Amino acid sequence: xxxxxxxxxxxxxxxxxxxxxxxxxxxxxxxxxxxxxxxxxxxxxxxxxxxxxxxxxxxxxxxxxxxxxxxxxxxxxxxxxxxxxxxxxxxxxxxxxxxxxxxxxxxxxxxxxxxxxxxxxxxxxxxxxxxxxxxxxxxxxxxxxxxxxxxxxxxxxxxxxxxxxxxxxxxxxxxxxxxxxxxxxxxxxxxxxxxxxxxxxxxxxxxxxxxxxxxxxxxxxxxxxxxxxxxxxxxxxxxxxxxxxxxxxxxxxxxxxxxxxxxxxxxxxxxxxxxxxxxxxxxxxxxxxxxxxxxxxxxxxxxxxxxxxxxxxxxxxxxxxxxxxxxxxxxxxxxxxxxxxxxxxxxxxxxxxxxxxxxxxxxxxxxxxxxxxxxxxxxxxxxxxxxxxx
Ligand SMILES: [Zn+2]
Numbered sequence: 001x002x003x004x005x006x007x008x009x010x011x012x013x014x015x016x017x018x019x020x021x022x023x024x025x026x027x028x029x030x031x032x033x034x035x036x037x038x039x040x041x042x043x044x045x046x047x048x049x050x051x052x053x054x055x056x057x058x059x060x061x062x063x064x065x066x067x068x069x070x071x072x073x074x075x076x077x078x079x080x081x082x083x084x085x086x087x088x089x090x091x092x093x094x095x096x097x098x099x100x101x102x103x104x105x106x107x108x109x110x111x112x113x114x115x116x117x118x119x120x121x122x123x124x125x126x127x128x129x130x131x132x133x134x135x136x137x138x139x140x141x142x143x144x145x146x147x148x149x150x151x152x153x154x155x156x157x158x159x160x161x162x163x164x165x166x167x168x169x170x171x172x173x174x175x176x177x178x179x180x181x182x183x184x185x186x187x188x189x190x191x192x193x194x195x196x197x198x199x200x201x202x203x204x205x206x207x208x209x210x211x212x213x214x215x216x217x218x219x220x221x222x223x224x225x226x227x228x229x230x231x232x233x234x235x236x237x238x239x240x241x242x243x244x245x246x247x248x249x250x251x252x253x254x255x256x257x258x259x260x261x262x263x264x265x266x267x268x269x270x271x272x273x274x275x276x277x278x279x280x281x282x283x284x285x286x287x288x289x290x291x292x293x294x295x296x297x298x299x300x301x302x303x304x305x306x307x308x309x310x311x312x313x314x315x316x317x318x319x320x321x322x323x324x325x326x327x328x329x330x331x332x333x334x335x336x337x338x339x340x341x342x343x344x345x346x347x348x349x350x351x352x353x354x355x356x357x358x359x360x361x362x363x364x365x366x367x368x369x370x371x372x373x374x375x376x377x378x379x380x381x382x383x384x385x386x387x388x389x390x
């Protein structure tokens with residue numbers, strides 16, 4: 001009996017040591033970020049909500065609600081137009097200034113459910129097929145519930161040599177939500193439901209943040225901050241527009257800028273950062289933490305060729321106010337700017353871009369200081385534009 005009590009005591013002691021060890025490990029990872037002097041301990045709630053929210057192209061209702069609520073604090077009116085763009089308006093004056101940031105994210109849509117309950121999908125926006133393999137996704141059903149699924153395919157062990165050599169295509173992938181029949185699956189979700197990557201948002205270390213849908217929710221966040229920071233006494237009507245369906249053809253930027261017909265539009269979006277392995281500086285030498293990127297040419301000129309007048313306006317504002325900035329000349333990818341500057345008889349348009357790593361992947365990395373630089377530069381550019389054109 002005494003032996004048994006002794007054994008129990010030893011077991012208790014060992015369990016105690018184990019618990020203490022696991023507490024130590026948790027404490028250690030917390031102090032890692034706290035030790036950094038410049039870093040913030042927590043992500044701003046609005047930024048986190050925007051990154052975590054769902055809203056693939058054409059399904060922007062939930063993220064639109066967050067933006068509408070935030071913009072209503074700084075705007076005289078906020079409306080959602082026929083197309084799904086959220087447009088906040090403030091002030092009066094001769095000039096009309098438009099700020100545009102797209103709110104949609106890339107994702108997928110449920111296309112087909114097979115008899116065994118596996119879900120097939122189509123992609124919405126530019127997604128490179130190999131990144132999809134094994135990812136956790138959420139299917140948003142009509143009740144707004146998020147159903148967790150895993151993207152699967154035939155395991156490499158069972159592939160023949162030819163199959164193994166070629167990258168798996170998205171049409172050969174399916175989502176597994178843990179139900180075993182079509183009937184069961186269709187009780188939970190519908191054909192046509194949107195699918196997003198598993199929401200994530202947080203601080204990696206210091207000023208380096210991460211999150212789903214950084215393209216382009218970080219710019220939506222910046223736009224809200226710009227409206228809060230802009231002087232209340234500007235001789236102009238200021239429009240803050242969270243555009244819909246940018247990722248599938250710059251559509252919301254086209255319709256909203258036609259309606260607003262601004263004298264000057266400033267587009268805010270993310271751009272590819274070149275500071276990760278495998279990217280030649282000749283392709284991109286943008287770096288995280290080195291400031292907001294002033295975009296001059298997109299997609300080798302097939303996208304926006306920012307007018308010289310707008311480039312000078314933005315560059316002068318950056319230099320005069322010592323705002324950290326980099327120059328972005330990109331051979332691939334374009335923004336709402338391309339639809340806005342070719343709209344009507346041509347709208348004077350500038351583009352500010354926030355360098356971002358792993359764009360169009362389930363989670364991206366960015367530097368909060370670059371977001372802040374984008375806010376500062378947008379404010380100074382807009383105030384200068386109104387002043388110079390009086
Ligand atoms: Zn974008």
